[in-house]
Amino acid sequence: MDLLTSGWLGVRSVAVAGNARAGKTFLTDTVVRRAVDRGWSVAVATAVRHERTVPFAAVAGALVQILGAQASRLIDTPTPSDESARAAWRQSLYDVLRSELDGQAGPLLIVIDDLQCADPESQGFLRSLLQWPLRRQVLVVVAYRPGEMTGAELRATVHTLRRAHQWPLPSAVAGLRAPLTQREWQIAELVADGYTNRRIAEMLLLSGRTVERHLSRIFTKLDITTRVTLAALVVQANRRWPLPADSPGAAVSAIRSAGKNTAIR
Numbered sequence: 001m002d003l004l005t006s007g008w009l010g011v012r013s014v015a016v017a018g019n020a021r022a023g024k025t026f027l028t029d030t031v032v033r034r035a036v037d038r039g040w041s042v043a044v045a046t047a048v049r050h051e052r053t054v055p056f057a058a059v060a061g062a063l064v065q066i067l068g069a070q071a072s073r074l075i076d077t078p079t080p081s082d083e084s085a086r087a088a089w090r091q092s093l094y095d096v097l098r099s100e101l102d103g104q105a106g107p108l109l110i111v112i113d114d115l116q117c118a119d120p121e122s123q124g125f126l127r128s129l130l131q132w133p134l135r136r137q138v139l140v141v142v143a144y145r146p147g148e149m150t151g152a153e154l155r156a157t158v159h160t161l162r163r164a165h166q167w168p169l170p171s172a173v174a175g176l177r178a179p180l181t182q183r184e185w186q187i188a189e190l191v192a193d194g195y196t197n198r199r200i201a202e203m204l205l206l207s208g209r210t211v212e213r214h215l216s217r218i219f220t221k222l223d224i225t226t227r228v229t230l231a232a233l234v235v236q237a238n239r240r241w242p243l244p245a246d247s248p249g250a251a252v253s254a255i256r257s258a259g260k261n262t263a264i265r
């Protein structure tokens with residue numbers, strides 16, 4: 001349990017995948033017991049399938065355990081009916097909740113079981129938390145059934161979980177991504193994993209034109225002209241961590257091992 005003892009700061013994650021009765025709960029319970037023994041604050045919640053339409057249902061229990069009544073007041077604010085207003089409402093809540101967590105002291109363990117049943121707002125909050133490093137130790141542990149992880153939003157959440165262990169970034173990576181925004185770096189990593197613009201748009205819930213605009217700005221900032229070069233740069237920066245085993249990154253692997261100029265579309 002090195003993640004429970006080392007002095008890192010930021011947000012990291014552990015994803016426990018397996019079918020029913022595969023032992024996921026035993027593993028997460030073990031992490032919880034060891035975290036408590038080491039003086040960590042711990043919050044545990046389970047997503048429930050029939051609450052998938054209830055905003056923040058999957059993480060509400062954990063947030064209340066951490067923030068108390070403040071979390072309930074924030075989460076229980078009326079949900080706007082207009083989609084654009086709803087998106088702004090979600091983002092505002094993500095920012096406030098993340099700030100509240102960052103304002104506390106001491107290491108924190110958040111465990112979410114049955115992630116495949118989580119509502120969209122809970123998934124969005126987890127992605128927000130994992131993508132923006134905090135000034136305290138926060139370890140997010142999720143358990144899920146891979147066969148039930150359907151839909152672009154769930155896949156985007158899993159992808160973010162796989163990347164979260166990279167925080168805090170080493171100087172080599174920080175140097176490369178310094179001119180890029182958080183979203184631009186996220187898209188650059190997805191390009192390096194071999195995803196097309198259409199798939200990136202689906203995973204991040206963006207339009208295809210928005211992804212294209214982000215890529216154009218990335219190319220300008222890094223003074224490059226091709227996806228191949230971008231992928232090679234990201235792979236080089238992230239060389240300390242292997243790509244996910246199931247990512248469509250064969251072309252990137254070829255660049256890494258042989259320097260071949262393989263196109264990534």
